[in-house]
Amino acid sequence: MIPPGCPVCGKDCISDAEVLIKEAMGRFSPCEECLAIPLDKRLPPPGLPPAEQCPVCRKRFIDDVFSHCHLIMAEGGVIDAETPLGAIGTPLISPGTNMSAPPFLPERSLVLLTRNVDRKTAERLVAEVPEIKGVIGDKGAVPGISGGDFSLTSENELLAGCDVRADIFRTSGGAFAVYKQQSLMHIEFPRGTGPKIQAVESMILKEKPDVFIDACSGAGTLGLVAIITGVPVVVLNDAWYPASFWSAINLYANRGILKLDEVEIFAPPGDPGRRISPDSVRIAESSGNNREALVLWGDYMNSGNNIPKGRRLATIDIFGKDNAAKLKKIISDWKAAYGGDAFIP
Ligand SMILES: [Zn+2]
Numbered sequence: 446m447i448p449p450g451c452p453v454c455g456k457d458c459i460s461d462a463e464v465l466i467k468e469a470m471g472r473f474s475p476c477e478e479c480l481a482i483p484l485d486k487r488l489p490p491p492g493l494p495p496a497e498q499c500p501v502c503r504k505r506f507i508d509d510v511f512s513h514c515h516l517i518m519a520e521g522g523v524i525d526a527e528t529p530l531g532a533i534g535t536p537l538i539s540p541g542t543n544m545s546a547p548p549f550l551p552e553r554s555l556v557l558l559t560r561n562v563d564r565k566t567a568e569r570l571v572a573e574v575p576e577i578k579g580v581i582g583d584k585g586a587v588p589g590i591s592g593g594d595f596s597l598t599s600e601n602e603l604l605a606g607c608d609v610r611a612d613i614f615r616t617s618g619g620a621f622a623v624y625k626q627q628s629l630m631h632i633e634f635p636r637g638t639g640p641k642i643q644a645v646e647s648m649i650l651k652e653k654p655d656v657f658i659d660a661c662s663g664a665g666t667l668g669l670v671a672i673i674t675g676v677p678v679v680v681l682n683d684a685w686y687p688a689s690f691w692s693a694i695n696l697y698a699n700r701g702i703l704k705l706d707e708v709e710i711f712a713p714p715g716d717p718g719r720r721i722s723p724d725s726v727r728i729a730e731s732s733g734n735n736r737e738a739l740v741l742w743g744d745y746m747n748s749g750n751n752i753p754k755g756r757r758l759a760t761i762d763i764f765g766k767d768n769a770a771k772l773k774k775i776i777s778d779w780k781a782a783y784g785g786d787a788f789i790p
């Protein structure tokens with residue numbers, strides 16, 4: 446089963462990855478009638494009325510969208526009129542992809558992450574700025590579990606609209622999409638994630654595992670790479686519920702690209718009442734084309750028999766990779782418990 450609409454807003458925020466990737470080409474490009482006057486982000490905008498959407502393609506240049514947001518935020522008293530344009534927040538476009546030029550934004554294509562907003566102003570931004578899909582209150586922390594300590598968690602707050610967005614990643618075997626509810630998940634930049642994807646591909650080619658485990662899967666990016674690279678059995682595991690849940694959604698949304706026939710999701714789309722599970726819970730599984738994929742929610746050291754047998758290779762993508770002794774212990778603990786090889790990407 447899969448929720449028929451977006452798990453956050455009920456609308457059509459999630460489409461099959463093939464469709465999303467195809468539509469992303471040209472999605473942020475101007476038409477011949479589009480106009481762009483780049484603004485200096487270090488200065489406040491010139492204080493003119495908001496520029497109109499292009500009459501032909503209905504897109505607007507990102508600086509015009511930001512100016513429109515600046516105007517509303519200044520009216521709402523959450524910033525002052527002298528706040529530089531670039532200081533109102535971080536624009537997260539959907540889908541996120543490598544871009545060579547600043548984007549022209551179609552409707553509902555931007556999630557704004559900002560420290561400077563209250564709920565009332567956030568609701569105005571979603572209602573009055575057509576390009577804004579959702580507004581997240583930025584609490585200044587990386588959402589999820591900090592450094593493997595289950596008692597240290599943080600999340601940002603969706604204040605208005607919907608914050609479900611996707612990023613598009615590329616492997617040697619083709620592109621895929623990763624959806625997430627952004628207020629509950631860390632930000633992945635397609636360019637920055639490239640080296641991890643390459644590390645996973647080359648370890649798989651070297652070790653030829655039967656079973657690949659993405660032990661701290663986040664929304665599933667590296668596990669999906671392993672499926673595309675051809676590992677017969679892939680496990681995506683995370684102790685943070687939103688990560689497991691979105692890993693399951695991403696198996697489903699990418700099932701065509703991954704050549705999986707069936708994806709069955711056992712997780713409820715809503716809140717299971719807790720964010721973290723010490724025990725290992727099966728969230729989704731799929732099969733087809735002689736491959737298997739499994740999503741687990743829980744502490745990976747407690748996955749036990751949920752990790753299928755075979756020649757195993759695990760990637761453990763924890764936050765905070767500065768403590769070499771700790772990383773060494775994480776790898777040796779994994780190997781002692783499950784055998785096979787393991788690496789930090
Ligand atoms: Zn939505």
Ligand SMILES: [Zn+2]
Nearest residue numbers: 476479499502
């Ligand atoms: Zn246009």
